[in-house]
Amino acid sequence: MxxxxxxxxxxxxxxxxxxxxxxxxxxxxxxxxxxxxxxxxxxxxxxxxxxxxxxxxxxxxxxxxxxxxxxxxxxxxxxxxxxxxxxxxxxxxxxxxxxxxxxxxxxxxxxxxxxxxxxxxxxxxxxxxxxxxxxxxxxxxxxxxxxxxxxxxxxxxxxxxxxxxxxxxxxxxxxxxxxxxxSLPEPGEIEIFNRVKPTVSPEEYLPFEITENYVTPMPAYGEGYRYVITGLTHDQKGFTTNKPEEIAPKLHKLRHKIIDYKDEITKLRAEMMDDAEIAFISYGSVSRAALQATDIARKVGVKVGCLQLQTIWPFPDKEIAEICGGCRKVIVGELNMGQIVNYVRSALPGDIEVVPLQRYDGEILTPMQLIEKLEEVL
Amino acid sequence: MANKLLDKVEIPQDRYEMRFSGSGGQGMILATVMLAEAIGATDDRNVVQSQSYGPEARGGASKSDVVISANEIFYPKAMQLDFLLVMTQESMDKYYSDLKEGGILVVDTTLVTDIPTDNYYGLPFTRLAREEAGHIMVANVIALAAIAEITGIISKDALTAAVLKRAPKGTEEKNKKAIEIGFAEAAKLKKQKGS
Structure with missing residues (x-):
């Protein structure tokens, strides 16, 4: 090649x-x-x-x-x-x-x-x-x-x-x-998903039909399927509704089309978590500092691991609990005053201590700041 | 017990960390982009470049870090500088303490007068750009060429190709001249220093 x-x-x-x-x-x-x-x-x-x-x-x-x-x-x-x-x-x-x-x-x-x-x-x-x-x-x-x-x-x-x-x-x-x-991915290397189009005729088409997986096939405007789109709560035909028996199913659809298929959405990167006693949990640029800090601390024998959330929402609570189940403590590093730390706290059993590490002065958390925090909680 | 872990840990030695610093408009970010591209085009080393600047289009502090390693680069910014270029007094005062012992310091002596060490490479990049290369704009490229000569981090051919790729149309000759000046002046300086 x-x-x-x-x-x-x-x-x-x-x-x-x-x-x-x-x-x-x-x-x-x-x-x-x-x-x-x-x-x-x-x-x-x-x-x-x-x-x-x-x-x-x-x-x-x-x-x-x-x-x-x-x-x-x-x-x-x-x-x-x-x-x-x-x-x-x-x-x-x-x-x-x-x-x-x-x-x-x-x-x-x-x-x-x-x-x-x-x-x-x-x-x-x-x-x-x-x-x-x-x-x-x-x-x-x-x-x-x-x-x-x-x-x-x-x-x-x-x-x-x-x-x-x-x-x-x-x-x-x-x-x-x-x-x-x-090196950029080559064509064909990564699978691409395209929206599902309706197979029924325009006359039979329900633009917001509650299907088995809640997702409705979507034609392009101009392809012959004429339908109404509104921000008002609507029925399966797309028309405004005030009927309780249509309102709840619409909201149920919006939530469950995602939450019931969370496994398809959740993605995390766990590094050196297998025997970790303490874990850094982070996302975005902070994960790079966390990975560096993990690498540095492992070299002197500290059993620390690094968990990066590549999916933040819906919050991967189940996976965090699984991956961090063996830890005594987790350190949640964020460049804010604590936006996911309480989600992490509620995802984990009470005997795992959740320690926030927050920076909000316009600078990125450094590996040494993470190691300082690690030192504090060892 | 205090700072036991912090005393033990070491910043990984497989990272070569460089910082180019000056003021907005001096082309510090562009110089590091050229350097990173030159390395990327010629060998298998990993390179990460990052930058930090203020909201102004010109003026204000500007710095750009380049981390080079044979291994995966986790943290994208410098932790302990192996190399520092300073193009203004402000950046000298601000970043000198980030340079590790034995690290290389390169200074634009046109604009920086108060240097806290005798162990540095000083060249008047801004003056050379204005008087020798024909435009103040190429001071960053003169500096970049001098850095290549001093550190051996990249060959002259690779650097020239990377500079010409990024240089605005119509500035090719000035940039080529700037590269010549940078290499020649740095070679002279090295000879004087007996290295």
Whole structure:
């Protein structure tokens, strides 16, 4: 086999590479640091492959265009950072309700408000699940290396198409703005999932039919299937409903199409966990510090392991309990004031101590800070 | 008991950690991208580059780290510098303490006057760019070439190819000249230092 080409890839560009590999052909966005290179990459690459790039008037318009393009049949994406995500939230809720597949990339910076444009943070972790109001179950993936940014973006598209739902790719400033020499996946190397299309005639088609796995086949607008899309709670035909016997099944569908198939969504990377007495639990760029700290501490005989959450939402509670079951303590490292630490706490039995390690000064946790915390709890 | 573990642990020696630091607009980030690409194009070493800068388009502190290793690179930023380039007094004051004992310090002596050690390589990159290469813009490339000569981290051919790949159209000749100047001045300096 020919040796793969090695290229230096910026995190944000890796996201573009993954999206195009997955079949993205529409991007609408409004540039914002530290996500701008995602828009730049899409503007450069999409026209070459017959795709469309639109710079919209703002983030509200961007996500609206993304939803529209997806309904019209294209795999669609937008990228932003915290302030832009906040503007998108209303329409992201619309995408949950209308079950429109799309990918939203949030390259996190410090907040709240315009916060710290060029500084790293993980303080939008909860927003990725709880941004819009209402009952729904979000899917969020979080890579920690440049190659993973490619593969997790592909996975985000696959999950969006499989479950007919928005999926958030949670990056952070360090992820978006660091580069690494990698070899990109070859065509065919990673499986691509495309949304299931209806096999029934347009007359028989129910656009929000509650199927066996809750996911309804989705035609593209213009293919002859005419139906209503509304953010109001709707019946299986898509028409607004106020009937309790139709409201509950719709909400049940939104939740159970995801939660009942969590095994297809959950992904974790466990390193040196087999005999670990203490575990670092983290996601995103912090996992790189945690892996380094684990490597360093193992060399002097400390039985420590590293667990990276590549899926953050739905929260992988069962898997964390399984992998960390033999630990005495876990250290949860985050670049915020504690957004997953209580989820970890409720996932684990009471005799495993959960120790938070939080940094929120615009800098990444260092391996030595993790080792200091390890020292404290040994 | 205090700091028992911290006293024992060692920063892995298989990482060669470099930092280029200066102010926004001096091309520190671009220089590290060129270096990382040059290494990626020529051999199998792993390279990670990361950056840190302020919200300003120009001015403000700017630094960029490059970590090079034969093994997988976990943490993307430098932990203990093997190499430090400083292009402003502010970055000298801020980052000198991150350089490990025996690490290589390269200084732009046009802009940095207060240097806390005698053990460094000093060249007036900004002045050389303005007076010899024809544009202040190529100070970063002169520095990069000098660094290649001083550390031997990358060959002249590989560096030239990487610089020309990233250099804006119309600046190729100035950049080639900058590379020549950087290698020649650093070679002279090495000779003077007797290394």
């Amino acid at each position: 020919a040796k793969k080409e090695r290229v230096l890839v910026l995190g944000n560009q890796a996201c573009v590479e993954g999206a195009i590999y997955a079949g993205m052909r529409f991007y609408a966005g409004y540039p914002i640091t530290p996500s701008t290179e995602v828009a730049e990459g899409c503007a450069r690459e999409l026209p070459k492959i017959g795709g469309r790039f639109i710079q919209m008037e703002d983030e509200i318009g961007s996500i609206a265009a993304v939803i529209g393009a997806s309904v019209a049949g294209l795999k669609s994406m937008t990228a932003t950072s915290g302030p832009g995500y906040s503007l998108m939230v209303e329409n992201i809720g619309y995408a949950y309700m209308t079950e429109t597949p799309c990918v939203i990339v949030n390259v996190q910076r410090g907040g709240p408000s315009t916060g710290l444009p060029t500084k790293v943070s993980q303080s939008d972790t909860m927003q990725a699940q709880w941004g819009p109001h209402g009952d729904y179950t979000a899917i969020t993936v979080a890579p920690s290396t440049i190659l993973e940014t490619v593969t997790e973006t592909i996975r985000a598209f696959n999950l969006a198409e499989r479950f007919r739902t928005p999926v958030t790719v949670l990056l952070d400033e360090v992820m978006g703005h660091s580069r690494q020499i990698i």
